[in-house]
Each structure stands twice: as structure tokens, then as C-alpha cells.
Amino acid sequence: MAVACSEDELVDKVLDGGRITPDDARALHTMPLEELGSLADARRRAAKAAAYDGRGNDVVTYIVDRNVNYTNVCNVYCKFCAFYRTEKDADHYVLSLDEIDAKLDELSAEGGVQVLLQGGHHPKLGIDFYLSMLSHIRGKYPHINIHGFSPPEFNHFAGVFGMPVREVIQKFIGAGLGSIPGGGGEILVDSVRNRIAPLKCDSDGWLDVMRQAHELGLRSSATMMFGHVESLDDRIEHLGRLRDLQDETGGFTAFICWTFQPENTKLKAETVSSAEYLRMQAISRIFLDNFENVQSSWVTQGPKIGQVALQFGANDFGSVMMEENVVSSAGTTFHLRADDIERLIRQAGYEPHRRSTWYQLLN
Numbered sequence: 001m002a003v004a005c006s007e008d009e010l011v012d013k014v015l016d017g018g019r020i021t022p023d024d025a026r027a028l029h030t031m032p033l034e035e036l037g038s039l040a041d042a043r044r045r046a047a048k049a050a051a052y053d054g055r056g057n058d059v060v061t062y063i064v065d066r067n068v069n070y071t072n073v074c075n076v077y078c079k080f081c082a083f084y085r086t087e088k089d090a091d092h093y094v095l096s097l098d099e100i101d102a103k104l105d106e107l108s109a110e111g112g113v114q115v116l117l118q119g120g121h122h123p124k125l126g127i128d129f130y131l132s133m134l135s136h137i138r139g140k141y142p143h144i145n146i147h148g149f150s151p152p153e154f155n156h157f158a159g160v161f162g163m164p165v166r167e168v169i170q171k172f173i174g175a176g177l178g179s180i181p182g183g184g185g186e187i188l189v190d191s192v193r194n195r196i197a198p199l200k201c202d203s204d205g206w207l208d209v210m211r212q213a214h215e216l217g218l219r220s221s222a223t224m225m226f227g228h229v230e231s232l233d234d235r236i237e238h239l240g241r242l243r244d245l246q247d248e249t250g251g252f253t254a255f256i257c258w259t260f261q262p263e264n265t266k267l268k269a270e271t272v273s274s275a276e277y278l279r280m281q282a283i284s285r286i287f288l289d290n291f292e293n294v295q296s297s298w299v300t301q302g303p304k305i306g307q308v309a310l311q312f313g314a315n316d317f318g319s320v321m322m323e324e325n326v327v328s329s330a331g332t333t334f335h336l337r338a339d340d341i342e343r344l345i346r347q348a349g350y351e352p353h354r355r356s357t358w359y360q361l362l363n
Contacts, residue, residue, distance in 0.1 A: 061355040062345070069095075070100070113362065115145070147179045148179075187225070220253065225259070239284060254292075261300060281294065
């Protein structure tokens with residue numbers, strides 16, 4: 001049985017760049033918040049030291065994008081979601097191409113370079129709908145990367161279309177898909193997923209979509225939604241599974257964690273404190289030693305905590321996010337424009353830079 005290291009030994013291990021264990025992560029969770037933040041910041045500096053011609057430690061990035069939820073019809077009924085509707089609900093919808101164009105025209109006018117394209121698990125939309133939507137966007141807006149469809153959506157597509165996940169991804173790439181967001185990860189522990197979203201794909205299904213996408217040349221982000229029914233051990237197991245897959249494929253561009261927002265949902269839980277959010281982001285930065293980028297989550301935490309998160313391991317401020325429907329349905333609504341984000345980054349002592357989906361600087 002391994003002997004747990006002392007706090008001083010653990011601090012040295014983190015500062016030396018050593019890979020921490022789940023036991024180490026549990027010990028980090030008990031540290032004073034300021035000390036933990038300092039360790040996470042050291043890991044951020046090590047991860048970004050060589051980036052952007054050696055200026056990585058001075059740079060904080062963000063992206064100008066828009067969330068487009070092409071439909072709110074969904075048949076998995078996640079207990080944490082206040083966004084989904086059934087076809088019987090009067091306010092259910094499927095966006096037309098003209099409606100999508102109007103949103104992307106506005107995004108283009110703001111200098112946007114990415115559309116986050118996600119929807120519910122609509123039981124009746126066939127593959128032609130998706131291929132037509134993708135090819136239309138790619139043809140009309142070639143400057144906008146389509147960052148689309150979470151792993152649970154791909155598992156849903158495979159069932160509805162009657163084809164393997166890999167073939168679905170290949171067809172979507174051919175039609176214009178550029179990358180995959182990390183949505184639907186929640187907690188990658190099946191005992192937790194079975195309690196909060198029993199009809200959604202299991203953790204192996206989520207990871208397998210990402211593995212196959214990475215093998216086909218797509219990059220993706222990874223996420224964790226915490227603060228509901230999971231334990232600290234579940235969170236650490238989630239991080240471990242992400243780290244293992246990143247060791248295998250190297251296909252993740254960034255990690256983003258956020259806290260469950262309970263308003264208007266069937267899943268009730270006490271709101272997680274900002275301190276606990278910062279603590280988990282810091283641990284994630286330290287644990288995920290093979291992830292170069294960690295995003296701050298101002299969308300759920302608000303601008304000020306989003307700014308503080310830059311001292312707790314984050315090197316990216318996320319996105320302008322011209323439109324956000326899912327989190328706001330659960331009662332949390334924050335809006336920032338590009339100049340707001342740049343001001344917050346400068347106030348924190350960094351240089352703000354717009355980026356692409358793949359973390360290339362655009363200005």
C-alpha cells in the first residue's frame with residue numbers, strides 16, 4: 001500500500017511537474033484556497049511557457065462565437081436541464097436555415113470565428129437534416145468554424161440513423177464539421193450519470209466518441225459539470241478518465257468545468273460556492289497535466305469570479321458567447337462583450353488576445 005506523501009512533498013511534486021495521483025488530488029482539496037491557487041498558477045505557467053513565441057504566460061485568450069441551439073426537442077429528459085422540450089410543448093422548435101443565417105450574420109458582423117452548434121436529442125430528424133445544415137453553414141460562412149454536436153448527440157445520431165458512430169462523424173466532417181465541444185460529459189461515472197441522466201449515453205460512450213473523433217483528425221474540448229449528486233471521488237475519477245484519453249490521443253484542446261445551476265430543473269442541490277468552483281478548477285489544472293488550456297467559466301460564475309479564476313490555473317476567458325440558452329434556462333444569466341472581456345483580462349494583469357478554436361492568436 002502506497003504511503004501518502006506529506007504536504008511539503010506534495011507541493012514539491014506539483015512544482016516539479018510530477019503527475020499527481022487521486023490521493024494527491026484529495027489532499028490538494030484540503031489545502032488553503034490561496035495556496036492551492038498558487039500551485040495551479042505555477043502549473044499554468046509551466047503549460048504555457050513556450051506558447052505564442054514564449055509570451056504564453058502574459059497572454060489570456062478568448063474567442064468570439066455564438067451558441068446556436070438548432071432544436072430544443074429532446075427525449076432524454078436530463079434532470080439537470082431546464083432547456084429541453086418535447087414535441088407536445090407549445091414552445092418547441094427546430095430552426096430553419098434562414099433563422100440560422102440571421103444568427104450567423106450577426107456573428108460575422110462581430111468578427112466571430114466559431115459557432116457552437118448543439119441541440120436536443122430530436123427523435124425524428126434524419127441525417128439529411130444535419131448534413132444539409134452543415135454544408136449550408138460551411139458554404140455560406142467559410143470563416144466560421146463549426147464546433148458542433150456533443151458526444152451524447154453522436155450516440156443519439158448513431159441510433160436514429162442506424163449507422164456506426166464513426167461513420168456518422170466521417171459524414172459530418174465531409175459536410176463541414178470542424179471540431180467537437182465537450183458537452184454532455186457531466187460526470188464520467190456511470191453511477192452518477194444513471195441518477196441525473198439515465199437515458200443519456202454512458203461514460204464509455206462519451207469517451208469513445210471523443211476517441212474516434214480524435215482518430216479522424218478532429219480536436220475537441222472536455223468539460224465537467226459538478227455540484228449536484230456526485231462526490232469528490234467521482235470528480236477525481238472523471239478527471240482521471242479525461243487524462244487517460246488525452247494520454248492516448250492528444251486530441252483535447254482545453255478543459256472547462258462549471259457548477260450545476262439548479263433553478264427551474266428537476267434536480268435539486270445546494271448551490272456550490274465560488275470558492276469550491278475555484279478549488280476544483282485549480283485541482284483540474286494540476287491533475288490534467290497533459291491539457292495545455294483551461295477555460296474560466298464566467299458564464300456560470302459571473303465576470304468577477306471568472307477574472308479571479310485566471311489566478312487559479314485558467315489561461316483562457318472562454319467566449320463572448322453572443323447567445324446562450326441552456327445555462328440561462330436554469331436561472332443564471334451573465335453577458336459580456338469583447339471589450340468587457342478584454343478589460344477584465346487587462347485588470348488581472350494579462351494581455352487579451354482573440355483566438356481560434358485551436359488556440360491560434362488572431363490579433
